[in-house]
Amino acid sequence: MVVHTWEWFALGAVIIVLILVDLFGHVRKAHEPTIKEAAIWSAGYVAIALVFGAVMFWRHGSTFAGEYFGGYTVEKALSVDNIFVFIIVIASFKVPRLYQQKVLLYGIVMALVMRLIFILLGDALIQRFVWVFFIFGLFLLYTAIAQVREGVEDPDEKKKEIEQYKPNAIVRWTEKRFRVTEGFVGQRLVVRRDGKSWLTPLFLCIVSIGTVDLIFALDSIPAIFGLTREPFIVFSANAFALLGLRQLFFLVDGLLEKLIYLHYGLAVILGFISFKLIIHAFHGYDLLLVIPEPPISVSLGVILGVIVVTVVASLWGNRKRARKNLESDTGERVTDVTGDESPQDDADTGQGTGAYSNPGTRRSDDGDAERA
Numbered sequence: 216m217v218v219h220t221w222e223w224f225a226l227g228a229v230i231i232v233l234i235l236v237d238l239f240g241h242v243r244k245a246h247e248p249t250i251k252e253a254a255i256w257s258a259g260y261v262a263i264a265l266v267f268g269a270v271m272f273w274r275h276g277s278t279f280a281g282e283y284f285g286g287y288t289v290e291k292a293l294s295v296d297n298i299f300v301f302i303i304v305i306a307s308f309k310v311p312r313l314y315q316q317k318v319l320l321y322g323i324v325m326a327l328v329m330r331l332i333f334i335l336l337g338d339a340l341i342q343r344f345v346w347v348f349f350i351f352g353l354f355l356l357y358t359a360i361a362q363v364r365e366g367v368e369d370p371d372e373k374k375k376e377i378e379q380y381k382p383n384a385i386v387r388w389t390e391k392r393f394r395v396t397e398g399f400v401g402q403r404l405v406v407r408r409d410g411k412s413w414l415t416p417l418f419l420c421i422v423s424i425g426t427v428d429l430i431f432a433l434d435s436i437p438a439i440f441g442l443t444r445e446p447f448i449v450f451s452a453n454a455f456a457l458l459g460l461r462q463l464f465f466l467v468d469g470l471l472e473k474l475i476y477l478h479y480g481l482a483v484i485l486g487f488i489s490f491k492l493i494i495h496a497f498h499g500y501d502l503l504l505v506i507p508e509p510p511i512s513v514s515l516g517v518i519l520g521v522i523v524v525t526v527v528a529s530l531w532g533n534r535k536r537a538r539k540n541l542e543s544d545t546g547e548r549v550t551d552v553t554g555d556e557s558p559q560d561d562a563d564t565g566q567g568t569g570a571y572s573n574p575g576t577r578r579s580d581d582g583d584a585e586r587a
Contacts, residue, residue, distance in 0.1 A: 216275050216279050216445050216447075216448075218445070218447040222274075222447065223447065226447070226450075226451055226454070229267075230327070230454050230458065233260075233263070233458055234320075234324060234458070237320055237458075237461070238320065246313065246316075247312050247313055248316060248462075248465045250465070250466065252465075253462045253463075253464075253465035253466040254462075254466055256462040257459055257462035257463050257466050260455065260458055260459030260462060261459060263455065264287055264455035264456070264459070267283075267451065267455060268280055268283050268284050268287070271283045271448075271451075278511060279443070279445065279448060281511040281512060281515055282442050282443035282445065282448050282511050283443070283448045283451060283452055284515060285439075285442045285443075285511055285514050285515045285518055286438075286439035286442050286443060286448060286449060286452030286453075287452040287455060287456055288515070288518050288519060288522070289435070289438050289439060289442070289452075289484060289488070289518055290435055290438075290439065290452050290453055290456035290457075291456045291459075292480070292481060292484060292518075292522055293431065293434065293435050293438070293481065294456055294457070294459075294460050294463060295463070295467060295474070295477065297428075297431050297460075298460070298463065298464050298467060300427060300431075301319065301322075301424060301427075301464060302464075304420065304423050304424055304427060305318060305420065305424075308416055308417075308419065308420040308423070309416075310399075310416075310417065310420055311399065314399070314402055314417060315464075315465075316461060316465075317402055317417070318417060318420050318421050318424060319424065319460070319461040319464055320461055321421045321424075321425075322420075322421050322423075322424025322425045322428070323424075323428075323457050323458065323460055323461060325421065325422075325424075325425030325426075325428075326424075326425050326428035326429075326431075326432075326457060327453075327454060327457055327458075329425070329428065329429060329432065330428070330432050330436065330450070330453050330457070331450055333432050333436055334436060334446050334449050334450050334453070335446060337436055337437070337440060337446075337449075338444075338446040338449075341440065341444065345496055345499035345500065346496065348492045348493070348495050348496035348499065349492075349493060349496045351437035351440060351441065351492045352437075352441070352489045352490075352491075352492030352493035352496060353489070353493070354433070354434070354437060355434060355437055355438060355441070355485045355486075355488055355489035355492065356485075356486065356489040356493075358434045358485050359481075359482040359483075359485040359486040359489060360482070362478045362479070362481045362482035362485065363478065363479065363482045365478045385422060385423075385426045386419055386422055386423045386426070389414070389419060389422060390419065393412075393413075393414050394411060394412070394413045394414065395413065395414045395415070395416065395419065396413050396414070396415050396416070398416070399415060399416055399417055400415050402417065403415055403417070404417055404418040404421070405418065434485065435453065436449065436453070437492070438484075438485060438488050439452055439453070440492070441488035441489070441491045441492045441495075442488065442491070442511060442514055443511075473529060473530065473533045474525070474526070474529045474533075475529050475532050475533050475536070476525050476528050476529045476532060477525060477529060479525065480521050480522060480524070480525030481525075483521045484517075484518055484521050484522075487509075487514070487517055487518075487521075488514075490509075491508060491509055491514065494506055494508045495508055
């Protein structure tokens with residue numbers, strides 16, 4: 216695949232335009248996004264990603280277009296899991312829901328820059344050293360095992376993570392080196408008081424979101440390198456998935472707790488890509504040549520199939536679990552008007568409170584309490 220310089224500039228221009236549209240046409244005026252609004256914007260970003268895939272097909276053929284769609288799908292699936300961590304970070308800083316869009320957008324822009332650096336470094340390594348694929352593969356295998364462990368955790372334990380969360384080293388260093396206001400000052404990131412500059416908690420939260428993404432990049436970038444060796448495809452898949460993450464955050468906020476088998480699905484996907492990376496590394500040394508490396512068509516089929524099975528199984532399992540819990544509380548079997556047993560709780564009526572979407576209050580500097 217030959218990627219011309221103008222294609223990189225064109226991709227960069229598209230990304231900058233999308234960020235500016237988000238910043239000046241949507242995030243500039245603080246507001247609480249509705250589910251409908253988040254769904255429309257999320258669908259718009261998915262449509263843009265699909266159009267880019269069509270351009271890839273037209274410019275570089277079906278193989279590279281398939282690699283792009285595979286990478287985008289993997290990144291999108293991993294993003295759903297990453298959203299839970301974003302919820303914890305935002306909840307720990309008690310960011311008012313009115314300002315959460317700005318935090319996410321700025322954090323995502325910060326993450327995009329760092330991921331580009333990671334991708335270029337990763338490409339330089341794999342071009343020179345075949346053994347790097349062993350490291351990528353083993354790390355993804357470790358991550359897959361970690362996903363399984365998270366899947367068997369008690370759901371209540373995840374809720375406790377909000378209270379137990381501690382800012383990372385970069386945030387703690389920033390707090391020690393700079394003056395930080397006690398509360399929020401509207402949407403402002405930096406304020407001047409008595410001739411001195413003060414950072415606000417909103418600024419610290421953005422730094423936390425951006426730096427936390429470094430951890431996510433350690434598994435998502437090797438995962439996409441397992442599907443393609445082209446840095447242009449790796450970055451474009453990352454970029455379009457990340458740019459749609461803000462809208463996805465508000466769209467799936469209340470649905471995360473229903474995807475009870477998400478970790479198992481991600482474990483299967485990461486395990487499969489780990490296998491591809493390790494086999495590719497062995498082939499680089501002319502070993503295990505009898506074991507073929509799965510082509511991109513098979514990889515894309517496996518990824519999409521696992522996602523579909525995970526979502527369907529999660530919805531079915533969540534419904535069954537809710538019915539079981541309701542029966543254990545009432546001592547009776549619950550049956551709806553059609554004769555099917557089903558839970559009559561908030562999860563089915565759409566009136567749930569969402570996945571930890573109400574972190575509480577934080578005092579603003581004007582003395583009022585702002586509700587998240």
